[in-house]
Amino acid sequence: MRISELSAESGVAIPTIKYYLREGLLHQGEQMAATRADYDASHLRRLRLIRALLEVGRLPVASIKRIIEAVEDESLPIHRMLGVAHYAIAPKVEPESGDDWQAARAEVDALVAECGWNVGLDAPARDELTQTVLRMRQLGLSTDLSYYARTAQRLVVEQEIGTIPFDGPRDAAVEALVLGTVLYGKAFDALRRLAQESESARLLTPE
Amino acid sequence: MRISELSAESGVAIPTIKYYLREGLLHQGEQMAATRADYDASHLRRLRLIRALLEVGRLPVASIKRIIEAVEDESLPIHRMLGVAHYAIAPKVEPESGDDWQAARAEVDALVAECGWNVGLDAPARDELTQTVLRMRQLGLSTDLSYYARTAQRLVVEQEIGTIPFDGPRDAAVEALVLGTVLYGKAFDALRRLAQESESARLLTPE
Numbered sequence: 001m002r003i004s005e006l007s008a009e010s011g012v013a014i015p016t017i018k019y020y021l022r023e024g025l026l027h028q029g030e031q032m033a034a035t036r037a038d039y040d041a042s043h044l045r046r047l048r049l050i051r052a053l054l055e056v057g058r059l060p061v062a063s064i065k066r067i068i069e070a071v072e073d074e075s076l077p078i079h080r081m082l083g084v085a086h087y088a089i090a091p092k093v094e095p096e097s098g099d100d101w102q103a104a105r106a107e108v109d110a111l112v113a114e115c116g117w118n119v120g121l122d123a124p125a126r127d128e129l130t131q132t133v134l135r136m137r138q139l140g141l142s143t144d145l146s147y148y149a150r151t152a153q154r155l156v157v158e159q160e161i162g163t164i165p166f167d168g169p170r171d172a173a174v175e176a177l178v179l180g181t182v183l184y185g186k187a188f189d190a191l192r193r194l195a196q197e198s199e200s201a202r203l204l205t206p207e
Numbered sequence: 208m209r210i211s212e213l214s215a216e217s218g219v220a221i222p223t224i225k226y227y228l229r230e231g232l233l234h235q236g237e238q239m240a241a242t243r244a245d246y247d248a249s250h251l252r253r254l255r256l257i258r259a260l261l262e263v264g265r266l267p268v269a270s271i272k273r274i275i276e277a278v279e280d281e282s283l284p285i286h287r288m289l290g291v292a293h294y295a296i297a298p299k300v301e302p303e304s305g306d307d308w309q310a311a312r313a314e315v316d317a318l319v320a321e322c323g324w325n326v327g328l329d330a331p332a333r334d335e336l337t338q339t340v341l342r343m344r345q346l347g348l349s350t351d352l353s354y355y356a357r358t359a360q361r362l363v364v365e366q367e368i369g370t371i372p373f374d375g376p377r378d379a380a381v382e383a384l385v386l387g388t389v390l391y392g393k394a395f396d397a398l399r400r401l402a403q404e405s406e407s408a409r410l411l412t413p414e
Contacts, residue, residue, distance in 0.1 A: 112401060132390055147366045161406050163349060187336060187355055
């Protein structure tokens with residue numbers, strides 16, 4: 001299809017498609033003439049991937065680029081691919097100096113150990129969780145996250161990991177991992193707020 | 208305490224504190240002299256609240272301002288306060304035109320009904336979830352979110368709602384609601400990624 005059809009099908013404006021082509025987020029089409037390239041279903045699918053990460057994941061273009069490079073690098077084992085996606089998704093959290101940060105980090109590491117999780121010491125989610133725990137402590141909120149950790153574990157083991165098509169083509173598994181992490185995470189967060197609204201309405205509004 | 212002590216205690220720079228005072232995010236201190244105001248524990252606590260919403264919640268200042276106005280508005284019932292927090296937290300999602308959006312929205316509404324949740328039709332999390340479901344459909348991902356919905360429901364009913372001190376002072380309940388929504392949501396998301404990394408390591412890395 002021509003770029004105009006690709007734009008109509010994907011809902012992405014032509015100048016934006018050209019920007020993705022220049023940035024290497026979208027692979028080039030097949031050159032049919034000096035001013036005409038042909039695009040196919042793989043371009044449409046890639047545009048949907050970019051759009052999902054941009055709009056739902058709210059990731060910066062640089063992070064999306066890192067994810068796409070990893071998707072395209074066929075020498076990268078799938079497990080490493082999940083790591084790349086996690087690094088790209090994670091907000092940049094700088095460890096703070098001082099004992100308070102160290103204490104919060106020790107609490108996070110103890111929780112991970114208690115769960116029996118096999119997670120790299122430099123996994124970005126450790127620092128992210130450390131920052132959250134530190135703010136909870138400063139505000140006097142409970143930092144007992146064992147219920148949350150057990151819930152997350154059950155969700156991943158009973159539901160999420162089974163949906164990844166590890167036995168199919170690499171592309172499909174990798175896309176499912178990346179998109180699953182972002183999209184189902186956002187879905188769960190929205191569902192949690194809906195459940196909160198409902199439960200709070202039940203408890204707090206007069207008959 | 209003086210502004211310099213408030214800055215040292217909170218870790219927030221003096222120009223930033225002055226900006227929060229000008230913007231009305233932080234209440235004024237008690238004026239002791241023309242150029243000196245006195246700040247107390249309530250200012251320290253407010254700065255920690257702002258910092259948590261800013262750094263962990265990654266909310267824009269305008270959203271934080273809406274939350275703080277609601278916290279300070281004592282005429283606002285606690286249940287409505289949760290709604291204000293949810294509106295302020297939710298990313299702005301514009302409904303898209305077309306049948307695809309309508310179909311995704313119908314799917315979300317059916318899920319909410321199936322869960323028996325009592326949630327406003329204009330709750331921002333409905334549109335947010337609609338956008339996520341629409342992108343999932345476009346990418347061929349499963350939109351069966353019933354496991355996620357049940358998990359969210361259990362988390363809220365068994366764990367979260369019980370931690371809100373409804374019988375104490377209004378301030379404490381309201382702060383716990385707002386902060387709980389943001390901070391425990393972020394904590395869960397980080398824990399889920401840690402569990403994913405661990406489970407994927409178990410399944411995919413060779414012995």
